[in-house]
Amino acid sequence: MKITIAGAGAMGSRFGLMLHKGGNEVTLVDGWPAHVNQIKEHGLQANFNGEELTVQLPVELQSEIHSEEKTDLIILFTKAMQLDKMLQDIQPLIGAHTNVLCLLNGIGHEDIVEKYVPMENIFIGNTMWTAGLEGPGKVKLFGNGSVELQNLGKNQEQAAIDLASVLSDSGLNAKYSDNIHYSIYRKACVNGTMNGLCTILDTNMAGLGETRPAHDMVVTIVNEFAAVAAHEGVMLDIPEVIEHVEECFNPETIGMHYPSMYQDLITNHRLTEIDYINGAISRKGKKYNIPTPYCDFLTQLIHSKEEILKAK
Structure with a gap:
C-alpha cells in the first residue's frame, strides 16, 4: 500500500518505520526543515527497542509537495494546531479513493478533516504507542502499543476493519472499534x-x-x-x-x-x-x-x- 505519514515527528516516524518494515511504500511529510533535510541526507535514525537502525525513506517538506501521484492512505500525526495547514499543503496527494486516518492527540479533529476529505474516506482513532524525538532525523522507539480506529462514514465498517489489518500486518496491533x-x-x-x-x-x-x-x-x-x-x-x-x-x-x-x-x-x-x-x-x-x-x-x-x- 502507498502510505503517506503527514507529520513525521516521533510518533509519525514510528508508524512510518514500522509500516515500511511491513512492506508498504511509505513517504514522510513534515514541516520542520531541519528534520526533513536530516532524513534526506542521512536516513531516519532510530533506536528501535535497543537496536540502532538507519532507514532510507522518501521525505518531503509539506510546503514543497511536488508529486501529483495520489496516495492510498494518509495517516495524520501533526500537532493539533498544525492540522489545517498540513491538509491544505498535501491536497495534491489526496484522490477520490484516498483514505485518511487521524490519530492526533486531543478531541474534535474530525471537524477539520471533513473540510478536505469526504466523510466516507475518514477514519479516526487513537494509539497507545510511545515515541521520542531526540533531534532532527533521530527517534527513540521503545515498548509495545496498540491502535483503535473507526470509520466516520456510514457503511464503512469493513473498510475500517481492513485498515486495521494493514496496520496490524506491520506489528502496530490495530483493531476496529465500534465506540471510538x-x-x-x-x-x-x-x-x-x-x-x-x-x-x-x-x-x-x-x-x-x-x-x-x-x-x-x-x-x-x-x-x-x-x-x-x-x-x-x-x-x-x-x-x-x-x-x-x-x-x-x-x-x-x-x-x-x-x-x-x-x-x-x-x-x-x-x-x-x-x-x-x-x-x-x-x-x-x-x-x-x-x-x-x-x-x-x-x-x-x-x-x-x-x-x-x-x-x-
Whole structure:
C-alpha cells in the first residue's frame, strides 16, 4: 500500500518505520526543515527497542509537495494546531479513493478533516504507542502499543476493519472499534494528566507517580474529562480510566517516558497542544456550564510556561 505519514515527528516516524518494515511504500511529510533535510541526507535514525537502525525513506517538506501521484492512505500525526495547514499543503496527494486516518492527540479533529476529505474516506482513532524525538532525523522507539480506529462514514465498517489489518500486518496491533469516541476520551484522560503535569513538574511519568499528590490530581482531572464526556453521551468508567492512567507510572513499562508535551516545550521550546487537550475540556466546560477548575488552571500554567520559554 502507498502510505503517506503527514507529520513525521516521533510518533509519525514510528508508524512510518514500522509500516515500511511491513512492506508498504511509505513517504514522510513534515514541516520542520531541519528534520526533513536530516532524513534526506542521512536516513531516519532510530533506536528501535535497543537496536540502532538507519532507514532510507522518501521525505518531503509539506510546503514543497511536488508529486501529483495520489496516495492510498494518509495517516495524520501533526500537532493539533498544525492540522489545517498540513491538509491544505498535501491536497495534491489526496484522490477520490484516498483514505485518511487521524490519530492526533486531543478531541474534535474530525471537524477539520471533513473540510478536505469526504466523510466516507475518514477514519479516526487513537494509539497507545510511545515515541521520542531526540533531534532532527533521530527517534527513540521503545515498548509495545496498540491502535483503535473507526470509520466516520456510514457503511464503512469493513473498510475500517481492513485498515486495521494493514496496520496490524506491520506489528502496530490495530483493531476496529465500534465506540471510538469512548476510546478517544479515555486516551485524552491520559494526555490530560500525564502531559501537562509532567511538563509543569519537569519529570517523567514515573517521577510524577512517586509524588504524594499525584493520585488526587489524576482523580480530579479524570472526573472533569468524564463530566464533559457524559454531556456528549460518552459515559466513562471512571475507576477503570483512573487505573488505566496510573499504569503510566510504572517504570518497568513506560514510566520513564517523558510525554510529548514535555518534549515539545521543555526540550525543544515548541508550542504545545494544551488547547486541544485540557483546553478543549475547559472550553466545553464553559459551553456546558460544567466546572473544570483543574483543566482551566493547567491550561493557563502551560501557556505561561510557553511564554517564559519563548516557545514557537
